[in-house]
Amino acid sequence: MRPAAEQAAQSLREEILSGAIASGTRLGEAELAGRLSVSRTPIREALSRLAAEGLVELQPNRGARVATWSTEQLREIFELRLRLEPYAVRQAVPHLSEEQLAELDRLAAEMMRAGKPGRAQDLTKIVELNRRFHGLFIDAAGSPPLAGALRGVTHAAVVHQNFHDYTPDALRRSLHHHVEMVAAARAGDGDWAEAIMRAHLHNARATMIGGRS
C-alpha cells in the first residue's frame, strides 16, 4: 500500500485543481480524515505539502483553506510567469522526445475539440488538459529549480478555472497558441516557441485581470 500521506495529498490536489473544492474553502482536518479514511496525522502532512506547493494556505491555530489570490497577486503572478515560462519553453524545446511531442500534439488537439463552441464544449476539461500541457514543458526544461519556482505560481489560474471566463475570441486564440507552440517545438525553433508562450500568457493575463488597469 502506498504511503497514506501522499495518497491524501494526491486526492486533495486533484480535487482542488479540478475545481471540485472552490478557492477559499475551509479544510478541517477531522473532516478530511473521515472522508479519506485515514488519521489526522497524514492529513496534516498532506496539507503541509500542499501548502508548500501554494495550493492551500495554512494559518497557525486556525486551520487550512484552499488558497486565494487577490487581483494584485494575480498581476504579480503573471509578471513572474512571463519571466520564467517562456524561458522554460525555450529550454525544453531541444530536450523534447518524440513521445513528448506526440503527447503535446494529443493535448493540443483534444483541447481544440473540447473548446469547439456548441453543446459538447467542456471548459473544465480544458483546464486540466492545459495544466498538463504547461506542466510537460516545464518538466521537459530539465531544471528542478526552475520547476520549483514555477510550481506554486502556475496553480493560480487552474484553481480559478480560468477558461470559464474567457471570451470566445480569447479562447480561440489560446487554443491555437497551443497548436502553434507544438509546431514550433517540432521545428526545434526555441525562439518561436518562446514568443508564442509569451503571447499566450499575455492573452491569459488580459482576460484574467484586464489590461490598462
Add this chain to the structure above:
Amino acid sequence: MRPAAEQAAQSLREEILSGAIASGTRLGEAELAGRLSVSRTPIREALSRLAAEGLVELQPNRGARVATWSTEQLREIFELRLRLEPYAVRQAVPHLSEEQLAELDRLAAEMMRAGKPGRAQDLTKIVELNRRFHGLFIDAAGSPPLAGALRGVTHAAVVHQNFHDYTPDALRRSLHHHVEMVAAARAGDGDWAEAIMRAHLHNARATMIGGRS
C-alpha cells in the same frame, strides 16, 4: 510559549544557514527531538517546512538530509536568480523606506568591515549579513509570489558558505557592489540598482561555478 514546530524550524534554519550543519548531513528525527527537547511530531512538521523552503531534502522512508546542489543545479539556480533578483531590486527601489535604506547602509558597511583582509576578517559573518541584505530587497519588492519563487533559490549560496571560496578580487568587487546598490537605491534609480545586482550575480556565479564551462 511559541509553537514548538515553528521554534524547531527556526532553530534548524539558523543552524543550517549559519553553516553549523553542513550540506548533506543526515537529520534524524529522534536525534533532533532530543536535542531540541520536543517530540518527534513537531520535528517532522519543521522538517516539512524546511523542505518546502528547499533547505532540506526529504526522501520517503529514508529521512531528511540538508539539501545539496550539483554544479548543474547551481548553474540553473543562478540562471533563475539572474532573471528574478534584478527585477526584484528594481521593484523594491521605489518602495524602500528611510529605515530600510539605513538598514541597507548598515549591512553594506558592516560587510565591508568584516571583509577587510587581515586578522579580523570574518567571512562567515558576511554570509549572514549578505543573506539579510538580499532578503531585505526581496521583501521590499512587495510581491509574495516573487518572494516565494526566490526563497528556495537564494539559500544554495548561503548553505555553501560561498564567500569562503571567493578570490580577494571577487570579494572586494562583491562588497563594493553592495555599497553601490544602496547608493543606486537611495538615488531612486531602479535601472542602476538592477544593473548592479546583475553584475553582482554574475560575479558570484563566476566564482562558484567558473566561467566558460
Add this chain to the structure above:
DNA sequence: CTTGCGCCGATTGCATGCAATCTGTTTCTG
C-alpha cells in the same frame, strides 16, 4: 574471493489521546 539472500537493529510512518487555542454566544457591568 565475490555475490546473493535473510535476519536484526534502527528509523520512519501512522493512529490515538490529551492539552492549548480559537470562535461564537451568553451574560454581566457601566
Add this chain to the structure above:
DNA sequence: CAGAAACAGATTGCATGCAATCGGCGCAAG
C-alpha cells in the same frame, strides 16, 4: 442599550505507542 468579560463547543498542536520499512551485517553458494 452598548461593550467587554467569560463560558462552551469545536479545532488545532503536541506527545506517546505501535506497525511498516530500510540499511547493514553475517552466512552460504558459486
